[in-house]
Amino acid sequence: MRFITALALCAMCTVGLIAAPVHHDLLITGGTVIDGAGNPGIRADVAVDGDTITAIGPMADALTRGEIEADTVIDATGRVVCPGFIDPHTHADSSLLENRLAENFIRDGVTTLITGNCGGNHWPVAEFLASAEEGGIAPNIATLVGHNTVRRRVIGREDRDPTAEQLASMEALVDQAMREGAMGLSTGLIYIPGTYSETEEIIALARVVARHGGLYATHMRSETEEIFSAIEEALRIGREANVPVHISHFKVRGHAMFEESAYPLINDLLGSDYEPGAHVPAASRATLALVMRARAQGQDVTLDQYPYPASSTGLGVMIPDWLRAEGDDHAVEILADPETRARVRDEIAERYRGRGLEDLDWAQIASCESDPSLNGLSIRDVTIRRGTPEPTLEDDTETVIDLFMAGGAGMIFHSQSEDDVMRIMRCPIVGVCSDSSVRRFGSGVPHPRGYGSNARVLARYVRGLHNITLEEAIRKMTSLNAQRFALRDRGLLREGMRADIVVFNPRTVTDRATFTDPHQHSEGFDAVIVNGEPVVLDDEVTRARPGRALRGQGFWASGG
Numbered sequence: 069m070r071f072i073t074a075l076a077l078c079a080m081c082t083v084g085l086i087a088a089p090v091h092h093d094l095l096i097t098g099g100t101v102i103d104g105a106g107n108p109g110i111r112a113d114v115a116v117d118g119d120t121i122t123a124i125g126p127m128a129d130a131l132t133r134g135e136i137e138a139d140t141v142i143d144a145t146g147r148v149v150c151p152g153f154i155d156p157h158t159h160a161d162s163s164l165l166e167n168r169l170a171e172n173f174i175r176d177g178v179t180t181l182i183t184g185n186c187g188g189n190h191w192p193v194a195e196f197l198a199s200a201e202e203g204g205i206a207p208n209i210a211t212l213v214g215h216n217t218v219r220r221r222v223i224g225r226e227d228r229d230p231t232a233e234q235l236a237s238m239e240a241l242v243d244q245a246m247r248e249g250a251m252g253l254s255t256g257l258i259y260i261p262g263t264y265s266e267t268e269e270i271i272a273l274a275r276v277v278a279r280h281g282g283l284y285a286t287h288m289r290s291e292t293e294e295i296f297s298a299i300e301e302a303l304r305i306g307r308e309a310n311v312p313v314h315i316s317h318f319k320v321r322g323h324a325m326f327e328e329s330a331y332p333l334i335n336d337l338l339g340s341d342y343e344p345g346a347h348v349p350a351a352s353r354a355t356l357a358l359v360m361r362a363r364a365q366g367q368d369v370t371l372d373q374y375p376y377p378a379s380s381t382g383l384g385v386m387i388p389d390w391l392r393a394e395g396d397d398h399a400v401e402i403l404a405d406p407e408t409r410a411r412v413r414d415e416i417a418e419r420y421r422g423r424g425l426e427d428l429d430w431a432q433i434a435s436c437e438s439d440p441s442l443n444g445l446s447i448r449d450v451t452i453r454r455g456t457p458e459p460t461l462e463d464d465t466e467t468v469i470d471l472f473m474a475g476g477a478g479m480i481f482h483s484q485s486e487d488d489v490m491r492i493m494r495c496p497i498v499g500v501c502s503d504s505s506v507r508r509f510g511s512g513v514p515h516p517r518g519y520g521s522n523a524r525v526l527a528r529y530v531r532g533l534h535n536i537t538l539e540e541a542i543r544k545m546t547s548l549n550a551q552r553f554a555l556r557d558r559g560l561l562r563e564g565m566r567a568d569i570v571v572f573n574p575r576t577v578t579d580r581a582t583f584t585d586p587h588q589h590s591e592g593f594d595a596v597i598v599n600g601e602p603v604v605l606d607d608e609v610t611r612a613r614p615g616r617a618l619r620g621q622g623f624w625a626s627g628g
Contacts, residue, residue, distance in 0.1 A: 090130075092138040093117050094600060097128040099144025099571060103561045104151040104546035106539050114149055116567040119599040119614075124563055140602070142595050144571050150542045151561050152179025152568030152598065153522050154549040156372045157285075157316050157501035159183060160209065161190045164506050165199055169206045171609055172507040175589040176522045176579075177545075179568040179598045180618065182553055184212035185316060185503075186287040187256030191217055194248035197617035204613030206603045208568070210553060210620070212254040212285055213245035215273060216262045227264040227393040235272055242276045247626040249619030251553050252282035252311075257289040257298075263389050267301055274309035280622030283312040283552065291379075292322040292423065295355060296330040303362050306369060314552055315359070317503050318371040318492055320351040321379060321483045322423045337361070347424075352488035356495050363497065370552050372501040373492050375524050377484040378583070380434060380503070380515035383477045386468050388415055400473045409469060416465045428464035432583070435478035435512030436471065444513040444584060447471075480515050480583065490535050493525075499549045500525055500541070509587050516586040520579025523590035527578040538574060555618060571595040 094116035100109040101124060115123035115138070130136040155173065160183040164170055173181060183189065189211050190196035200209050218241045222234050230238060242253060253273055256262050274284045284305055288298035299315070306313035326334065328344040335342055337357040342348055362369055384392065391399045391412060402408050420428070428447035436442045442450055451459040451467045471477050492498055504518030522545055529535040536544075550559025557566045570593060577592030596604035601614035619628060 089135055089137045092122065092136065094140045094142070094567070094597070095127065095131060095136070095138035096142045096144050096149055096569070096571060096595075097131065099147045099149035101561055102148055102150045102539055102542050104542055104559055106543040106547075108539060109148065114561065114569065116569070116597070116600045119567055121561065121563055121565050121567050121569075124561065142571060142605075144594070146573065146575075147571050147594060148538070148542075148574050149561070149569060149571050151546040151559055151565075152570050152596065153177045153500075153545040154180040154182070154553070154555065154559060155502050155521075156182045156314070156499050156549040156552060157185050157374075157503050159185060159188075159503070159505040161188070161196070161211075161505070164205060164209060165196075165203065167506045167508065168204055168613060169603075169609060169611060170506045171206075171509070172504070172519045172589065173502070174206050174596050174598075174603045174609065175593060176502075176520060177570040177572065177590075177593050177596055178207055178502075178522065179570070179596060180208040180210065180555065180558060182210050182212070182251065182549075184214055184250065185254050185256075185285060187214040187216035187254055187259055187262045189214040189217050189245075189250075189254070191221070192248060193245045193250050197249050197619065200615075201617045205615035206613050207598060208558075208615045208618050210251050210555075210618040211249070212252050213242055213250040215253060215255040215265070215270065216259055218242060218245075218273070219261050219265065223261065225261045225393060225395055227261070227390070229266060230269060235269065238269075238273060239276050242273050243280075246277060246280035246282055246620065246622035247628070249617070249623040249628065250282065251620040252285055252314075253277045254285045254287070254316075256287040258287065258385055260389065260392050263289070264393070267304065271305050271308045274305050274311045278309050278311040280620065280625065281554070282620055282622065283314055284309065285314040285316055287316050291319055293327050295320060296326065296333055296358065299355060299358050303367060303369065306367060312368040312552075313370075315369070315371045317379070317501065318355075318373050318498065319379065319484055320355060320488050321481070322425075326351075333358070350487060350491065352485075352491045356492065359497075360495075370497045370499065370548070371492070371495065372499040372549070373489070374501050374503050374517045374521050375489060375493065375529060376515070376517055376521075377486050377489050378480050378482040378515065379484070380478065380480045380517070383468065383471055383479050386416060386431070386479075387472055388412060396472075396476070403469060403473055412469060413462055413465045416468060417461045421461060426461050427459070428461070428468065430482040431468075432480040432482065432513075433471075433477050434480050434514045437477075438471075438474040440512075442477070478512065478514065490529065490533070493529060493535055493544075496540075497548075498544065499552065500545045507587070513584070514586050516579070516581035516583060519581035519586060519588060520590045523577050523592065524579040526572070526574065526592075531574065554621060567597055567600040569595070569597040
């Protein structure tokens with residue numbers, strides 16, 4: 069009798085539970101869940117409560133029967149449901165505070181931005197992160213502390229080593245930034261004043277970062293002739309500072325005419341026989357081999373890449389470093405001297421001729437404030453427009469100098485191989501990035517990577533060229549980058565993780581931005597969810613700002 073009564077009570081409890089629907093804030097039904105770890109997709113529904121994923125499994129039928137209810141239901145039939153994309157290399161910094169929706173990013177599936185790259189960050193870190201949170205932002209934000217930012221505050225733009233006291237001041241600033249929430253240290257070793265620094269200076273600063281559990285992210289000294297020594301320097305910094313290394317926008321630029329001293333290393337890595345001065349085919353085979361050898365020897369090193377055979381930065385990198393040591397205004401003054409100008413012209417021409425180049429047609433103007441009519445033209449186009457019908461490399465160089473003296477320009481350099489881009493993408497330690505700021509729609513002719521990096525991988529390199537699988541592409545956009553930056557509650561679709569989620573159509577997702585018409589948003593992203601709240605829904609921006617400032621281990625360890 070007691071047994072029957074117990075069964076009856078159990079049945080009554082079960083009926084009671086069924087009668088009271090389980091409530092969720094958000095339910096995504098009917099999609100193929102790809103978890104971000106590289107696993108095959110599964111048919112499942114995803115429930116979200118607050119900012120957390122609370123359930124993954126079959127729930128659609130229960131929703132139909134009234135056993136589950138939700139405030140918002142997203143029908144993901146025929147769609148992929150995956151973690152939100154984490155962009156490990158952006159320059160969102162101050163531009164995010166001016167355009168807090170970051171529409172070019174969220175429309176490309178990005179839910180978290182890592183900024184402070186290439187040696188520059190918004191200072192101080194605490195103020196930047198607080199301003200982002202207080203004013204509201206659509207995506208999450210995290211930052212590195214920039215070596216150039218720190219060096220300028222202590223030494224300025226001077227071409228010299230720091231004194232012992234100045235190095236101590238730089239270390240103190242890095243320590244401050246790490247305690248305020250920076251994820252690590254970044255360098256931009258082709259930019260002033262970072263280009264003037266010795267390796268030992270960076271090692272000293274990286275050791276400070278290591279004490280706070282951070283990483284070292286680098287825009288290396290060279291991505292052309294001296295790329296092997298640049299990679300070796302990055303690896304040395306990691307070894308001697310005992311810090312993880314992340315090499316930014318990994319590529320091989322130019323015609324891969326490596327310095328003579330690199331050929332023994334190339335031959336060792338590839339088992340080939342290249343003579344000094346010879347063109348090295350598939351140069352990325354050798355650069356990747358060098359990095360993977362370090363991995364095999366136990367070093368913690370990863371890479372990221374934007375999926376385009378062209379780079380983008382300021383025109384100033386075409387000007388010799390020695391000329392700009394005292395600032396661009398001073399450089400413009402001394403360029404007025406005919407002898408100095410001739411020296412600079414010949415030095416620039418010699419540099420590019422040494423790479424096998426006889427024109428600057430590959431250098432495209434993205435944004436020129438002094439003359440916006442030049443936007444989208446190449447340096448060679450401008451030279452011809454100026455009345456030089458049969459221009460030489462020296463004529464193109466004169467155009468570069470004139471543009472620099474007029475205030476400079478943003479540039480796009482078409483100097484990479486598509487074969488190298490595809491080979492680097494197939495490497496398992498390479499994440500996907502954009503290397504972009506928050507774009508002001510319609511302004512200039514910027515690199516299309518700011519609008520379509522993730523969609524381009526999914527459309528061109530997954531669906532079109534079958535260069536990598538869909539699951540691997542998503543891993544490169546999510547968990548790989550989350551692990552690198554120690555974002556332990558993001559990057560995977562798992563119960564208990566933060567609800568940063570993307571819903572997209574794998575058959576139609578595409579990048580529309582081009583080099584000639586870059587201001588076009590990606591298509592195929594039905595929903596983008598940040599911390600449980602949609603920022604894109606039905607392919608429309610909701611204008612919600614649920615993003616958060618994500619802080620590094622140094623912040624939490626110091627009682628933040």
